Amino acid sequence: MSFTIRAMAKAACAAVTVAVAALSPGAASAQTAPKLDIPIVYITRAEDARLSLSFVDPDVKEPGVWGARLALKDNQTTGRFLGHSYSLIEVVVPEDGDVTAAFEKEIAAGHRFFIADLAHDDLLAIAQADGASDTLIFNGRAGETDLRTETCFPQVFHTALSLAMRADGLMQFLVWKRWPDIFLLSGSGPGDPAYAEAMRKAARKFGAEIVADETYSYSPIARRTDSGHIQVQTQMPVATQGAGDDYDVLVVADENDTFGEYLPFNTYAPRPVAGTQGLVPMAWHRVQEQWGSTQIQHRFEKQAGRWMEERDYGAWLGVRAIGEAVTRTNSADPAKIRAYLRSDDFALGGFKGVGLSFRPWNQQMRQPVLLTNKRILVSVSPQPGFLHQRNRLDSLGYDKPETSCDLQ
């Protein structure tokens, strides 16, 4: 079961109509080009928002879809000069709904371009659905390793950061800082073992060393507890005492935000904290205002009434990648779009100072990794000195020889 919101972005459509009329003399080049309609389906699943431990973290409403909506407007603005019109169909699968059925229904309606704001299993399900091979699916959310190293699909492109790119981005910085000795502390929640494993692999790759590797089971308590800090102030030193002080940085793997936020300034040894909390490797964050991002941050906030989050950025990149390929190829044929996205000609401006492109072997988008705390942009990886024969961005994540994926 799914319900579908046919969001044709009414305001934007009205703007397009006016613009086409006003700009008809300007359509000289567009008149010879075919008129194209490009419907894009944004598909997500309803779920309870995860509460952050910190009260200053904004309460994020509708993560993901606002990125697609903004990119739709960007595509429409460009498209009106070329006779290309874009629309967004928003599909929200209920918490217990069937994502495959919802996806197949959209295929039956003739839609071929999909932005998946889905977790790993849902993404796998739609990638394996009937008719999926005729579509293009842009994963703006799931970072799991198997989707980049074993289970690759010709129709799936990843605009979300892979876990490996995140870990490599952080590890390069720690090695550049000459802080190579790492105390890895992982939680016991879902996702924590995979995050920790990505950190171990990154440490091996860049010559850092995991000098202590521990698991910490923390029973989540209500984040509002009177005098809660008194307990935390003694719990965290105890949790981190075993590693002594013979390390440079504590890297925490707490994907569910149950204890990681408590660690900075509460560790047994006076050491900085990085990983899922502290200094965090991210695809996008509000603190980033370099490379013209002031503009997209501002446009996003004006439209969505909140900050742009990672899932918004992942969806924005997917819709923009489609738009860029349609603009350059003058085609809405998924096969032609796919070929262009995989070619050396494709480069997308993503407000990170370099053109973003897709790795042909697993169709992961190459992109810099931001290293941020809650207040400021600390650094951006790749770090100076980490080179690569092909593209410096390929020093982050799975390189061609490291994966069994060899998409053609």
Added chain:
Amino acid sequence: MPDLSMSHASRFKRALPAAASIAALLAIASPAGAQTVFVSNEKGNSITVIDAKTRQVTATIPVGERPRGIALSPDGKTLYICASDEDHIEVLDTESLEVTGTLPSGPDPELMTIAPDGSRLYAANEDDNLVTVIDLATGDAVAEVQVGVEPEGMAVSPDGKTIVNTSETTNMAHFIDADSFEIVANVLVDQRPRFAQFTDDGSEVWVSAEIGGTVSVIDVATKEIKKKISFSVPGLQPEAIQPVGIRITKDRSKAFVALGPANRVAVVNAQTFEVEKYLLVGQRVWQLAFTPDESELYATNGVSNDVSVIDVAKLKTVVSIPVGSFPWGVAIKP
């Protein structure tokens, strides 16, 4: 390192007796032809004034937050400054060196251009995908033109009849009729077009693409790209080459292209479009300006907080002059 040639070193010594305190007075009292250089300091919130003859900084003027693009009126009497974080354009009197007023610009103004007759200012308004036309006699916005996403580069043809705007996310050069304010053509260029520059004869527009790493030379008559210029510096990764500012000599013999984090200015034969030389300058070079006689070219180096002076005949960087924090735009008054 800049090559500090003997002649410049001796000039530098002669200039030394002019102490800083009286230098400011000299700038104000200097006769026509003094060649005054204005540099906007993005992080310093100031304009640095340099005497191009002595290469001395003669004044530092505090202005609005985050000054970026700057442009002189044709008579040189007024400097317009995009104060990006103030969301307006400031008007500086180049004689008194005082800010005398502001103009509307929309949020986050970055670049603008002035009509050749000095009657209008054309500003890119990135927030609303508009080019704003400001009547300089009244200071009012008189027209708005809908363009692509994130309009940035602005140029006007020497005859004043055509405005060109580049949109950074749409990746087009929009040609706008300056009478009707209608878009007459859209030319798709490479990723993130930052800057547009007409040749002096009005036959070509050169557009730099920062992320694409190229300069597209557009034939104004046909609106076709007649040449796409690429750059390659041995030992530098291609992504470090990010073209931004462009200046072309009046005789269209040479063009200079600032290559951003490549820390170089490319010298291009503007007839054959071959890249002839790369001149090493400071870090993250963005904008360029000729002295009025085109004997020298000033380049702003954002990260190294200085401007490089290039000898146009010798094609050599001859000196670097420390300015404020993160120099961005540059304009030179005759």
